[in-house]
Amino acid sequence: MCPFSFEELKSIDRDQLGDWVPLELYRAIRLIGMYQGLPMKGKGTTVTVGKIIGESLPVESIEEALKMFKDLKIGIPTLLEQRENALRVKVDDCFCKGLQHKKGHMVCDLEGAILAGAVSKVLDKKASSKEIKCNVNGDGYCEYEVLIPR
Ligand SMILES: [Zn+2]
Numbered sequence: 001m002c003p004f005s006f007e008e009l010k011s012i013d014r015d016q017l018g019d020w021v022p023l024e025l026y027r028a029i030r031l032i033g034m035y036q037g038l039p040m041k042g043k044g045t046t047v048t049v050g051k052i053i054g055e056s057l058p059v060e061s062i063e064e065a066l067k068m069f070k071d072l073k074i075g076i077p078t079l080l081e082q083r084e085n086a087l088r089v090k091v092d093d094c095f096c097k098g099l100q101h102k103k104g105h106m107v108c109d110l111e112g113a114i115l116a117g118a119v120s121k122v123l124d125k126k127a128s129s130k131e132i133k134c135n136v137n138g139d140g141y142c143e144y145e146v147l148i149p150r
Helices: 023-036 045-056 062-071 109-123
Strands: 076-083 086-092 128-133 142-147
Touching: 045 109, 062 076, 062 086, 062 109, 086 109, 109 128, 109 142
Parallel strands: none
Antiparallel strands: 076 086, 086 142, 128 142
């Protein structure tokens, strides 16, 4: 069994540095460590890691999952479309916003996988995510499709 629960991660007791780390550290882990550092730009790893993080979030509805996505400051999600077997979610202010555009690079697969993991937990069904748009690709915002096969 995993020794850490999401709830437990909130136990923070740092007198001097508090509970924040800078966004560039998150970006370093994501984009240098995972996107550049892992084979296949981390695909496979991000799916596994995102799914298990998403499933560990204390959420019980799609709305709560979207709210958590914002509370964790990954980005501000808007549900654009909800069908029986897919959700389309636009993300404003994504962690990648402001990075230089690099055509052909979509870098927010982990974040989509976290959302898919949370959706999977809420619906008790398998879910996966596909990145459709990304700031880094020059799209103006990030967007995912969360696929929920029957
Ligand atoms: Zn993004």
